[in-house]
Amino acid sequence: MPPDMAEWLPADHLVWFVLDVVEQLDTSVFHRRHPRSGPGRAAYDPDMLLALLLYAYAVGERSSRRIEALCRDHVAFRVLCAQDAPDHTTIARFRAVHEGAFADLFSQVLVLCAQAGMGKIGMVSIDGTKIAANASMNANRGEESLRKLAASIIAEAAEVDAAEDAEHGDARGDELPSQWADRSGRKDRIKQALEEIRKQQQDAEQADQADRTKAEEYLRRVEAGESVRGVPPNGLDPVRLNRARVARALAQADAAAPETEARREAHRRARRFQRQLEQAEQAVAAGAVDLDGAAAKFRRRRGNTNPIANTTDPDSRKMMSRHGFVQGFNAQIAVSDDHLILATSISQDSNDNSSFEPMMNAAVAAAAAITDNAEIGIVLADAGYFSQHNLTIAGPDRLIAFGKNREVKHEANQHPADGPPPTDASVKEQMRHRLRTEQGQQAYRRRSATVETMIAHLKDQVGLRRFSRRGLTAAASELDLAAAVINLRRLHSKTGLATA
16 A cells, blocks of 8 residues: 555545544534543544544444444545544444534534535425334333333342342352343333333323313303314314204304394204214213323324333334334434435424424524525425424425325326415315415425435435434434534535545
8 A cells, every 4th residue: 555644545535525524613522521631541533533433424334343343444444543443432432422512513514515505495395204213122111011120120139139148148249140230220221211101191191181171172162152163173072062063053043034044054053963962962871982182092093002111212212114113213304405404303202293393493593594594485394294283383484295295196186276275265275275286296396305315315325224322312413413424425425526
């Protein structure tokens, strides 16, 4: 090989680009934890370790042991660490202790990309994907199972103590056998899992109470004779509801002039509601009425009526993905029209719905920060985000699909629309109308071409199909690091330097 390491790689190699980028970043937070002077062995340069992580993720290597091996036998890695290969413990510890710094790293890289002319925010797409946690699905336990496991550990420890007392008397003796040692923090994780179950129970109770409040308010308004538009909430008492509807229809009939169509129509409604009332009374008598709210119905449909927690990573959740169940997290990203990741977040909810507002706000903040307070033109999202709340909250204009892509296309082909939606249509019907127009279809098609592409890059280029470390904070940190790397690769491609 050439004596000068600078000659080992071509001038347009990704390693040089990564090193140049790190030189432009503010890495003071990394240096505060790793002073390079003082007693003991000289510390590794934090800038080198950061560049090593960035390059490793950029070429799909996330294992600290694999990175250590590459630093010894791969030319690009040897050049990057200047032939002074750090061990895997150093690499893993660096990634762990700086988990709070990768969000700022992501922001700094985003600014660099914006300075290079990237970040077209006329359209911004939001989507989520399930990423496996560093945990086993077989480690999910209910409260009773966790308490039995904790009792088993205590009993095992007591048996060991009794055996050692019989063998050693008052002497200390050797340490506990390895099979009884608690080096993995089993008890701490069980305690955390129990706390997580209690939190899930509290969240479930709050959600159910919110649904009961909505149902009671809806009934109160109907019984007061108000005209209530929109889809009735879950958990309504059908007997109370139809009694109120019968009374309201009869009141409208009495208020109308005799022998008029309005009076006849009111009587028809009263008879219809009377039939529904009789059916509701029969259903109640037969015990066939379900008064659960939307939250309880959702939990029952997902099969998680009894809260569970994972003893390997209590923050992770059992989630449904397109490939089946996965023990992991819901990773959310917002992407510009030129494939720049603007924002990220980690959710413990399998459903995307609750992530729309925070992700939209994060994208708005990022767009304003990198483009001199410019505003996002339109936000695109799939049916997982379709709800009254997400359609009506303050923010940029948006197109949120009411169904899967094939359903949206089918309705646009079978029932095309033109112009603005009817003024008397509900918010959801207005959105359906917009997605049936040619303009709506043309705009919505950009969603899959942008955000789904970047999700594929996260999983295939970076290899982020399973998080390396455990916990919600660690997962969010690794997602920020991976997103920063994806943006760096986009910036590298924009410069025309595409050698990896």
